[in-house]
Structure formats: C-alpha cells, structure tokens
Amino acid sequence: MDVVTSQTVSVEVNGTTYEREVEARRLLIHFLRDDLDLTGSHVGCDTGNCGACSVILDGTLVKSCMLLAVQADGSSIETVEGLSQEDELTTLQQAFSDHHALQCGYCTPGMLMSATALLREQPTPSDDQIAKAIQGNICRCTGYWNIFKAVKAASGQEVGE
Amino acid sequence: MLLSEVGYARPATLEQALGVLADYPGARALAGGQTLVNVMKARAAAPDVLVDLAAISDLKGIELGSDGTLELGAMVTYTELIASAEARARPILGEVCAQIADVQVRNRGTIGGNVCVSDPTNHLPPLFVALGADFTVVGPGGERTVPAQDFFLGVYMTAAGPGELLTKITVPPGRSDGFASVPIGVDGTCIVNAAASVNGGVRVALGCVGATPVVVEPASPDAEAVHGAVRDSGIDPPSDVHASSEYRRRLAEVVAARAVEQAGKGS
Numbered sequence: 001m002d003v004v005t006s007q008t009v010s011v012e013v014n015g016t017t018y019e020r021e022v023e024a025r026r027l028l029i030h031f032l033r034d035d036l037d038l039t040g041s042h043v044g045c046d047t048g049n050c051g052a053c054s055v056i057l058d059g060t061l062v063k064s065c066m067l068l069a070v071q072a073d074g075s076s077i078e079t080v081e082g083l084s085q086e087d088e089l090t091t092l093q094q095a096f097s098d099h100h101a102l103q104c105g106y107c108t109p110g111m112l113m114s115a116t117a118l119l120r121e122q123p124t125p126s127d128d129q130i131a132k133a134i135q136g137n138i139c140r141c142t143g144y145w146n147i148f149k150a151v152k153a154a155s156g157q158e159v160g161e
Numbered sequence: 162m163l164l165s166e167v168g169y170a171r172p173a174t175l176e177q178a179l180g181v182l183a184d185y186p187g188a189r190a191l192a193g194g195q196t197l198v199n200v201m202k203a204r205a206a207a208p209d210v211l212v213d214l215a216a217i218s219d220l221k222g223i224e225l226g227s228d229g230t231l232e233l234g235a236m237v238t239y240t241e242l243i244a245s246a247e248a249r250a251r252p253i254l255g256e257v258c259a260q261i262a263d264v265q266v267r268n269r270g271t272i273g274g275n276v277c278v279s280d281p282t283n284h285l286p287p288l289f290v291a292l293g294a295d296f297t298v299v300g301p302g303g304e305r306t307v308p309a310q311d312f313f314l315g316v317y318m319t320a321a322g323p324g325e326l327l328t329k330i331t332v333p334p335g336r337s338d339g340f341a342s343v344p345i346g347v348d349g350t351c352i353v354n355a356a357a358s359v360n361g362g363v364r365v366a367l368g369c370v371g372a373t374p375v376v377v378e379p380a381s382p383d384a385e386a387v388h389g390a391v392r393d394s395g396i397d398p399p400s401d402v403h404a405s406s407e408y409r410r411r412l413a414e415v416v417a418a419r420a421v422e423q424a425g426k427g428s
Contacts, residue, residue: 001177003168003185003210024169024211027198046163048199054265060240063265066198070169071191071213114264135348136263 009073013038014082022069029053031069032079040080040109044138051137054110055079061117063136080109083116092116092154099159101150103141110137115151124155163202168210175219175299175328178212182324183301185210190326192236192274195266220273220328223247229334235273235327240264242272251292253338257284257356260340260348273327276312279319279373282351286313287368288340290376291356291420294332300325313373335360339423341416342368345403352403353412357420365417367391370398370409377417382425384418391417 009022013036020035032038032055044052046065053064056078084090089097092115102108111134118125118133125133130151139147153159168185172178182188187209191197200206214220220236225247231254233242239258248254261267261275261284275285276296289296289309296307298321307320309330314320321327335358342354354368363382366374379390391414398409 001170001172001181003170003181005166005168007169023166025164025167027163030163046202048195048266051263051265060268061265062269066195066266066269068169068194068198068211070171071194071215073171117264133264136265 007070007073009069011072011074012076014078024068024070026069028055028057028064028067028069028072031072032064032077035069038079038081042106042109044106044110049138050107050110051114051134052107052110054113054137056113056117061114078113078116080112083112090116092119092151095150095154096147099146099150099153101142101147107137107139107141111139111147115147115154118151119155122155124157125151127152164198165201165204165207167201167208169213170210171213171216173216175217175326178214178217178326179299179301179324181210181212182326186323188212190214190277192277193238193269193271194274195262195270196274196278196280214273214326225250231332233272233330233332235277235329236271237273239267239270239272239275243267251332251335251338253288253292253340253356254332257288257340260284260342260344262348272330276309276330277319277321277327279313279315279317281316281372282354282369284340284342284351284354284368287354287366287374288356289330289332290366290374291358291364292332292335292338293358293364294330296320296327297329297331298325299328304328306331310374310376315372337424337426339420339425341419341423343412343416353398353409353416355413355416355420357417357424359421359424363387363421363424365391365421367394367396367413367417370396370413379421382421384422387418387421388414 006023010019042052044050048066055064149159189208191211191213221234223245224232243255294309296312312320337359339357342351357365363379365377377394379386400406
C-alpha cells in the first residue's frame, strides 16, 4: 500500500474538471482558493467553527477547512461560484439581497451553501429547521434574523416583519 | 499551509489499512477528520501518516438483527445514523447524534471517531457505556470484543492500541434510554452530560466528570434515588472556565435524573 506526501487530485468543481498535483497536507479550502483560484469560499476561522468555507461535496454540506484536498479526490464539489448561471442571482441569493441578509458579506458564501443544502432537502423548511441548518455558520453582522428571513422567503413562505 | 508535512494512504481494505499502520508506527487512522484535522492544525498531533478509512466498505453500514441488535460500522457518520431506518430500533442513537455540533460536522464526523478520540466531553462515550454496547477491535493479533465500559482508558486513550482499528459497535436491543446535558450553547460542547438506560436495572453513565465515563447504578429510577446514587459515586469533576468542580458535581445529579426520567418514558 503506497503512502504518498503528494498526489494528483482530480475533482469536478461547479461542473469543471480540475487536475492538480497536491500535497497531502493541503486543506481543501486552500486547494480551492489558492490552486484553483476559486476565492468565493472564505477562510474565516481556520478551526472548523465559522462555516465560511462551507461547500457541497458529493451532495453533502461540509466545511472545507476540515478536509484534506486528497480526501476529496474523485469527488464533485459545488461552491458559491456555481450557484448562479450567467450573472443571474438564484432565488436564494436574491432573497439575501432583498432582506438585507448580509452586511460585510464575509460569511455569505458559507451561509448560501448551507441554505442551498437545506432547501434541496427541505423545500419548505420549518423555522426550527432553518435555524438548525445555519447553526454551523457564524455571522457577526446581522444577528442572523435577516438571514433567517431570507432563507424562509426563498422557500416561498410568508415572512413576518 | 497549516499542517506539517504528512503522508497519506487511502486503503480499500481493512488488511491494507492494518498493513500501513504496522509499517508506520507514527501513523494515525483518519475517520471523518472533524477532530484530527483541527488538532493537526494546532500541532497538538503530528502523525507521520494518515490512513484514510473512507474507502473501506467493511467499516460502513448499519445492520439490524432479528432480535433487535444493532451493528454500527465505525465509519457511519452522525447524519447517516440520524437518517437510518434500522437505527430507529434504538431511537436514542439518532437523538443524541442530532445534538452534536452542526450540520457540516454531523455530515463528516463518524461514531468511530467520536469514541476513539475519547474526549471526556464527547456525547457518545457515555451513551454507548450506558447502553452496554460492545466495541470490535482488529489488529495484528486478530479481532477482539471490548465492552464499552472497558474501551475508554483515559483522556484521548482507548483500548484500541497502536496498529489497531475499531471496526464496529454492537448495541444490544432495548428502547428505554435517555440522554441529558448542559452544553455550551445549543448543541455545543457539553459541560456535563449523562446517558441512561432502563432496561431491567437502571444504568447511568456520566460524561465530563472524569477522564472516562463514570457508571452509576441507582437502585430505582426515582429522581431521589438517582440524585443519591450520583452523590455517593465519589466523582471529583475537574474545574475549568465553564464550571467549577462543585457545580459540575451538582449538574451531574440533575442531568442524570433527567436522563433517567426520559428513559422511563420509553424514549
């Protein structure tokens, strides 16, 4: 059984296949940002707490700072860059804008991926499901309420004031 | 670049994984990585080689026997356990896994990783001890079964020694279980937790009060009996920024009584 300190990693990100030689110690978030120049996913805390680096890996929401790039070899990844097509915001992204769900915007890529994963699984989530879905994402600007409203509105549900 | 240089192998079989662990004494098994990757960033651990267990199909899957016994692969994630129809035979398993951290961590974190890290604040060590689960460990010397209570040896230390791997956790049949905790924020790290199983006798396992889960067996499920049994157990919990030793000791009584009360309702 071969043990390697670097290997060729092949991943599909937002529909494009990339192949790069990567050190085993490289985290997926750094691979995405620094090797593939996909800087939409953010590094917030580097400790697995803030969720700004959240991406969808083979259909599953993960924090890309707690995964080595080599672990993702052969997988299909969705990042915030892949959400909208041809400069048109998704319903969710438009709802974030409409409901002022971001101020500095640093947490937004992760929030959008968490909310995207939720809405795929639960097209009309309950209030509790929305709260649970963004539990792993920290926002220091909004107090979460506007993010909550945006996710609820994006699911087509009535949003109170 | 945050991690030290490290070797990596993704074996497809248990035999290959055990082979790499035998060849590299500084190797560590990598399960979901939701703890290990972070302690590597902090340089609190610096393994020479990571043996990624993700491709080993023998470590996955949840099987429900005809008598209600559950066999859980060590690489089952919290999310898989929560969603499993089979695991509903013991509903407390999914209930407790749903209280661990957040969606992203539950999607990657595994039950085997949770117990093998033997962090005294983790949820699953006291739970499996209360349920009377058995842990199957394989190594160069073959396969053996270790009762959950004997698996946890100390902080970050388990009966799965160098060169060995936990392969599955076997949970006996039963339904009357409970779990209660006082965490740091919703679904956060526990300050004190307790799991209870009332299938026949009353069995409580306390977490966060010592290096390993502490078993207490009250004579009856009455709250008074549970409080008394925890008081008499002689626990001497650690003090830290979140709680003093004395406060933890009192919390232990309260969460133990809550866990037993839930267990009495049949989960």
